[in-house]
Amino acid sequence: MxxxxxxxxxxxxxxxxxxxxxxxxxxxxxxxxxxxxxxxxxxxxxxxxxxxxxxxxxxxxxxxxxxxxxxxxxxxxxxxxxxxxxxxxxxxxxxxxxxxxxxxxxxxxxxxxxxxxxxxxxxxxxxxxxxxxxxxxxxxxxxxxxxxDSPVALAAVPAAAKSLGWPQRTYTWAELTEAAAQDGKVRLGAADPAHSAAGLLALSSIGKSAAGQGPDGSTRTAALAKLLSQRVSASDGQVAGTLARDSSAAETGDARRNQAVVLSEQAAFAYNASHGAGQGLRLFYPKDGAAQLxxxxxxxxxxxxxxxxxxxxxxxxxxxxxxxxxxxxxxxxxxxxxxPAAGPVASAAGGSSPQPYASATADPPSAQELQDTLGMWTITVQSARLTTVVDASGSMAATVPGSGGQSRMEVTKASLIQALTQFTPEDEIGLWDFSTHLDGSRDYRRLVPTARLGDPAAGGRTQRDRLSAAFAALQPVPGGATGLFDTTLAAYKEATSTYARGKFNAVVLLTDGANEDPGSISRADLVTQLQKLTDPSKPVPLIAIAVGPDADRDEVRQIAKATGGAGYQVNDPADIQAVILQAIMALGQAQHRG
The missing domain is CATH 3.40.190.10 (Periplasmic binding protein-like II)
Incomplete structure (x- = not known):
């Protein structure tokens, strides 16, 4: 033509x-x-x-x-x-x-x-x-x-590649990163998944791969993410520059230099083109499929x-x-x-048989999978301190359509327990519930104090175990109404007075209705007091989630906005986990930019 x-x-x-x-x-x-x-x-x-x-x-x-x-x-x-x-x-x-x-x-x-x-x-x-x-x-x-197109792979300097068995040894994503991380065998780095498609696609692939290896996949992925976060680069343009510059640096204990990094094939190609033949990167292509740019x-x-x-x-x-x-x-x-894969391109980038550089690529992760991965990353990079406040009013006993007869509370509990798996032992989480006159004249109860998930608890358990059991034990209060305003103010006062520097501090509030306590403060008074408590140098955003069609979406958004937080609505409580991660990601990034 x-x-x-x-x-x-x-x-x-x-x-x-x-x-x-x-x-x-x-x-x-x-x-x-x-x-x-x-x-x-x-x-x-x-x-x-x-x-x-x-x-x-x-x-x-x-x-x-x-x-x-x-x-x-x-x-x-x-x-x-x-x-x-x-x-x-x-x-x-x-x-x-x-x-x-x-x-x-x-x-x-x-x-x-x-x-x-x-x-x-x-x-x-x-x-x-x-x-x-x-x-x-x-x-x-x-x-x-x-x-x-350019597949995402793991690039290693020659000495590190040899220790991992390149090119004969092939791995899944989970196996590859775990092998590199084992006993500090290889110093592994990546670009920030919040700024790098290659980093985010790789982390999502690692999570999916780890999930296929057993029920502890989420915990193992979070642990790997924590490891990567310690050697993260701000962007794709910087990550290749963190690699060891020569074989001696790669083999010795130069902790400032990575021995392997997540890279696109094209980035490895460009790196090899600017380095000597003996210093070129070797690429590991995961056998469970490489995501592509x-x-x-x-x-x-x-x-x-x-x-x-x-x-x-x-x-x-x-x-x-x-x-x-x-x-x-x-x-x-x-x-x-x-x-079909161009052999010369893959070869110049560091691919070599039997590495599966010509194999079918992995299906791209869904938007929800990427959202969950990025939320997990945000939590991992900056440990969180969350006070979780759950509505226990009688309306939480209502059946959720399409759930097989489960109530709002049952679906909410399952979503919270699943969300808990995304947090690391360094994260601090506590639990309150609320209705009306739940504890004497108070509309709320402190069920589990906010503490590190890795801290020991009674009976040889951890805070994570205690919190998981408390989530599972949540029950609606028959005839209980929604004591929203007093509870929100009390939880926010405690969260701001116990602010932990270096962590993402927030109050996560779940409610399926509007305030129904006639003896409580007004919404206008609540907003005014929340604004007075808010300190930009110690941000504690309120993440308010309206659960179900009866919840007042505008009310939770207005309350949350007063703290620099965000209000959301979910009609299906099963979506709570994703919304919490999304909110933490968005608000955490906003704080970082600020």
Missing amino acids: GRHSLPDDAATGSTGEGRGSARRRTVALATALVLAVAGGTAIAVQRGLLTFSHSCAASAVRLDLVASPDVAPAVKAVADRARKEKITSDGSCMDVRVTARDSYEVAASFTSGAKPDFSVWIPDASLWVDRAKDTSGSASVVTAGHVA DYPYTMVREAGMSTDESRAAMRFLTLLGDPESVRVLAGQGFRTPGK
Whole structure:
């Protein structure tokens, strides 16, 4: 095909056939949507692209594109070729301006509500697109195709790789990280999963792999995360620089340098290209499948783009998939989406048989799996101190639809017990329950004092055991009403007066109703007192969760907002675990940014 012609299927070379039928349908629909909004069908676009009689210098179409720093040089090379060779869209030149920007920063920018200063975004992974949609609530962020692939693996310096049996020895994700961590055998590092798709995908894969090895999988994953958190780098761009610089440093006790790190294949390729043959990394590809960075080509402000800009964006996507561009991408260590693994790329990155670099990749984790993993990571990196306050009013005995006859309290207890597995022995958690006049004139009871989960408790147990038993013993109080306001104030006073520095402090409040105690303070008084208790230097956000359709969502949100916290509503108590992790992640990151 000619370099200036549009392929019959504009997305064929860049959507990635191996991603499954759901993704193919998504890409096909997204591509159709973009073309339709652009004001013409693929045939119309093709006809325009074949019009070369006009000078393209007269009316170049500008396209502002932001790309992940690893893929930005290759994308810029293609943009430069488009200008140099006067490749056109509808007879006009394409002036594609490429800016390198970390994907997590771009995703975070959507929370500001400001209009993006770019039309096309190529992050390193689709998870950032999903996050941008979640935070902006915008359906106009549309993925039209995929530019490249790069599997996530474990890269080791030669001496460490040899100690792990490379290349003959193969491992699952869980086996690999446990082998590296065993007795400090290998100093293992990663980029911060909060800022790195490679780090987050690897951690999610480790968790899934560990879960398949027994009921203690969550605890083992948290322990590995804790280990990684001690040698974490701020971003992908920094993690390779933490590796030992030579064999002697790798074999000796230079604690400042890692011997193995989680990296994409492309990052290992780039590292090896800049180091001597004897110092190149060796890659371990997990035998239970490597998650992939998939470099989605995303239309960002498509609704505000002109017809010329929309068509130029689709034309540039096609250009990124033509043979010359594929060679440019492969020359920088990227795989072609939907195509068999490129042996030379894997070999140059440090892959060698029998490492399964050509095997099928793992299914991408779901948004919920990633959310849970990131919540667990946030908890692991910064230990938490939580006072959990659970509604025990009579309405908690109501049956949850679709639960097989279980009550709200039963489903809530199961969700809390499951959430407990995500916390480490260093985390501090306590438990209150509340109704009306539950303890004399008080609407609340302190069931388990807030303490380290690893601390010993009576009977040879730990605080974790005691708390788990207390969760399981929670029962609704027959005829009890919801003593929400007095309980909230009392719990918040105690949490602020016992603030623990260096930890994420919070009150987690679960209620299925509005305040029903006529003798309590008013909501306005509660909000005023909460605001007075709040100290920005000692933040204790209230995470208030309205459980069930009868709960007052606006009330819990207003109360939580007074503390710098957040209010949520779940109709199914089984979602409580995920919401708690989501809230801790979001509020913990907000505190870190502050």
